[in-house]
Amino acid sequence: MNCVSRILVCLLAGGGDGFIIIYDVFRPIGKERYTFPSVGTIALNNRHRHKFSVETVLWYPLDTGLFTSSGTDCLLKVWDTNRLKPADEYQFSGLVNSHHMSPIATKHCLIAVATNSSTVKLVDLKSGSSTHSLKGHDTSVFVVKWSPHNEFTLATGGGDGKIMLWDIRNAKGSLIQFDKYNGTPPQENFEHSSCIAHNIAVNGLQFSADGLYLVSCGNDNALHLWDTTTGRNVGVNYISVSNRSKKSLQFAVSSACNRDLVFMPNDTKRNPCIHALDMMSGKNLYTLTGHYSSMNCCLFHPDFHELYSAGMDRNILVWTPKLDDTGYSSLTRKIKRAIRKTTSASECKIDRKVSENGAMKFNGAEVKDLLSPVAVNPLTADSWSSDEDG
Numbered sequence: 001m002n003c004v005s006r007i008l009v010c011l012l013a014g015g016g017d018g019f020i021i022i023y024d025v026f027r028p029i030g031k032e033r034y035t036f037p038s039v040g041t042i043a044l045n046n047r048h049r050h051k052f053s054v055e056t057v058l059w060y061p062l063d064t065g066l067f068t069s070s071g072t073d074c075l076l077k078v079w080d081t082n083r084l085k086p087a088d089e090y091q092f093s094g095l096v097n098s099h100h101m102s103p104i105a106t107k108h109c110l111i112a113v114a115t116n117s118s119t120v121k122l123v124d125l126k127s128g129s130s131t132h133s134l135k136g137h138d139t140s141v142f143v144v145k146w147s148p149h150n151e152f153t154l155a156t157g158g159g160d161g162k163i164m165l166w167d168i169r170n171a172k173g174s175l176i177q178f179d180k181y182n183g184t185p186p187q188e189n190f191e192h193s194s195c196i197a198h199n200i201a202v203n204g205l206q207f208s209a210d211g212l213y214l215v216s217c218g219n220d221n222a223l224h225l226w227d228t229t230t231g232r233n234v235g236v237n238y239i240s241v242s243n244r245s246k247k248s249l250q251f252a253v254s255s256a257c258n259r260d261l262v263f264m265p266n267d268t269k270r271n272p273c274i275h276a277l278d279m280m281s282g283k284n285l286y287t288l289t290g291h292y293s294s295m296n297c298c299l300f301h302p303d304f305h306e307l308y309s310a311g312m313d314r315n316i317l318v319w320t321p322k323l324d325d326t327g328y329s330s331l332t333r334k335i336k337r338a339i340r341k342t343t344s345a346s347e348c349k350i351d352r353k354v355s356e357n358g359a360m361k362f363n364g365a366e367v368k369d370l371l372s373p374v375a376v377n378p379l380t381a382d383s384w385s386s387d388e389d390g
Helices: 188-190 325-340
Strands: 012-013 020-024 038-042 054-059 066-069 076-078 085-091 096-101 110-115 120-122 129-135 141-146 153-157 163-167 202-207 211-220 223-227 261-266 273-277 284-286 295-300 308-310 316-319 350-354 360-362 365-367 374-376
Touching: 012 054, 020 153, 020 325, 038 066, 054 096, 066 096, 066 273, 120 141, 129 325, 153 202, 163 211, 261 295, 261 308
Parallel strands: 096 141
Antiparallel strands: 012 020, 020 038, 054 066, 066 076, 076 085, 096 110, 110 120, 110 141, 120 129, 141 153, 153 163, 202 211, 211 223, 261 273, 273 284, 295 308, 308 316, 316 374, 350 360, 360 365
């Protein structure tokens, strides 16, 4: 008897209405797929859902049997994936801006939670309680991120413009407080002589895959690269990227690639896009366009080298690796067949030239199956609901 197993690659998505959807984003090699089905939904009529916007959704690092979510209803929920019901939940006094679990931890099971208070809460899943707090920020904490290299190292960023690196085994004070001037501010910026990483709120943090570097972004439209061993600003000259988000902003850093890339959403209504920046040089290598409104989330999958992005247009796009010539030829033939159904052959014109961002052009418009955004729309996707009251 032959036993055939199917790989299930699941993507969690949370929305402004409090819904959570699980998508199956597995795509077999050599097969094109333009939409992805949902395999589970915590729908709007579900009594267990978040009452307001979901700010963060995160898989349990060890398996997909659990996932966590948090939002502006001041709740952190731990979900049983199979039943799609909360296994536990935690109430906080303020809005939950973001939360994160260590992807490598073996000696603790802590969730770091950033709220509108100036302290970072650490929730222990094993004991079901908030074990202790990290005090150091002056205002709200917007983002928390565990190191992928050291399970006890946590980075935090807040509305005070500060970024702190903590060893959670010693909560009396931070290990490092990053200073964008490396201790020597220019005279014209002497008023910022206090140790700050950004002029205003820090709302995004991402470690490099080896944990040696940390990338930060803030409402000053700046990105900085930090050496986590010394705390120094590396001084990479990134382009200015519009960042108007008053909440945590999820950007992505690639891993297992020829070079580390920073995928940063450009929060503009007229021309929403994602800039792919070389992490070490700051060079803008290419730009991804496909969303119809501003974006607030990017996620990189290191195994498939795919990028997922979401925005205010309520779409999730999957950006696939660049195709070789054979792939472009196959795609070209399929486009021709589709066009011939609606137009005459004399009107069909295909230009296979590659533009600066690697996308193919058809009649002057870019066809992105490099870069082919595969739409996932939570309003139209088939799914089963978890509306269980028993």
